Amino acid sequence: MRTTRTFMLASAVLLAGTFTAHADINIAVNGPMTGGEAAFGDQMKRGAEMAVADINAKGGVLGQKLKLFVGDDACDPKQAVAVANKSASDKVVFVAGHFCSSSSIPASDVYHEAGIIQISPASTNPLLTEKGRWNVFRTCGRDDQQGTVAGNFIADKFKGKKVAILHDKTAYGKGLADETKKQLNKRGVTEAMYEAYNKGDKDFKALVSKMQGAKIDVIYVGGYHQEAGLIIRQSHDQGYKPQLISGDALVTDEYWKIAGPAGEGTLMTFSPDPRRNKEAAGVVAAFKKANYDPEGYTLYTYAAIQAWVNAVNQVKSTDGKKVADALKAGKHNTVLGAIGFDKKGDVTGADYVFYRWKGGKYDYN
Known part of the structure; x- marks a missing residue:
């Protein structure tokens, strides 16, 4: 009887050890899965799901499968903190997120306390990494x-024109508008309206009537695609056709659905299209085979997961500080190309170009 019990206990310990060795590694993609920015949340979710599926198909990470949790912050700061806390309670070791800077910044405090690596594919407010x-x-x-590129472009291409700078009071929108304003002012251009x-x-x-009365030629919008689309559409409805310029929050086909033909000629800043990268060719083809165009932040999310996995494999651990050191130590092969991070956590070599909306699509030369 004693021998049987000893055997059973030993077997239980062995099984428990086997189970632990093959437990899933929990990661999350957190962003606006509902609400006004849900189109971007969908981009992030699709990018994360494809990355996890591809990595697991190749054997996973450190011999374990990745398990993806999806968190919805609706681009609301308070909800973002709740989602971050949920990730911590789910024993998540890595988060791809969030989308809105106003969500990423407060959520980063939770991740820092919990020792969770956070890589945002989309939050551009400098404060996120300046903390x-x-x-x-x-x-x-x-x-x-991005603001420096936009400010220089407006100063160079619209000399002598009246410029209005608008923003939506969010961390992203106001931050981008203010950076663009700063560069314009540095170039000797004073906006006619803020x-x-x-x-x-x-x-x-x-x-719109106020801008039309002031004879504004160029409207720069620091904000998201919904309001930008309505502003230009309602301008055209009133017989007023200014040049609309904005930032990377217009990189979704949803903008054209709102603006309609009034969106023709809209200019916006975004990084060079990663769908054109040779490193992304296979992934892009897989997305298109599934009848999805990986626009906007889809591949930026995919790349965030790739970079984290590469660092984990280098240090053979999911320990946050070890992984963070590895992320900053070298280059990581991703669908964005070989990327690195500086000591603040900002991606090195980031660049912005101007895209133009034409016929319901956006592209750059």
């Missing part, structure tokens, strides 16, 4: 880079 958190990274550029609106506003007729 000095060892665990925070991004695969996208920053608003001070106005704020509320994210979620639908009626811009009064604002």
Whole structure:
């Protein structure tokens, strides 16, 4: 009887050890799965799902499969903190997220305390990485880079024109508008109007009339695709056709659905299209075979997971600080190409170009 019990106990220990060795590694993609920015949440989710499927098909990470959790913050700061806490309770070791800077910044405090690596594919407000958190990274550029490109472009291409700068009061929108304004002013251009609106506003007729009365030639919008689309559509409805310029929050086909033909000629800044990268060719083909075009931040999310996996494999551990050191130590092969991170966690070599909307599609030369 004693021998039987000893055998059973030994077997249980062996089985428990076997189970632990093959337990899943929990990661998450957290972003706006519902709400006004849900189109971007869908991009992130699809990118994460494809990355996890591809990695697991090749054997996973450290001999274990990745298990993906999906968190919905609806681009709301308070909800983002709740989602971050849920990730911590789920024993997540890595988060690809969030989308909105106003979500990523407060959520980063939770991840820092929990020792979770956070790589945002989309949050561009400089404060995200300026807080000095060892665990925070991004695969996208920053608003001070994007704003500099936009400010120089407007100063060079629209000399003598009246410029209005609008923003939606969010960390992203106001941050981008202010960086663009800063560069314009540095170039000796003073904006004719600087106005704020509320994210979620639908009626811009009064604002449009004010700009039309002031004979504004160029409208720069620091904000998201919904409001930008409504502003230009309602401008055209009033017989007023200014040049609309904005940032990377317009990289979704949803913009054209809102703006319609009034969106023709809209200019926006975004990084060079990763769908054109030779490193992304196979992944892009797989997405298109599934009848999905991996636009916007789809591949930036895929790349965030690739970079994390590469660092984990290098240090043979999911320990946050070890992985963070590996992320900053060298280059990581991704669908964005070989990327690295500086000591703040910003991706190195980030660049912005101008895209133009034409016939319902956006592209750059």
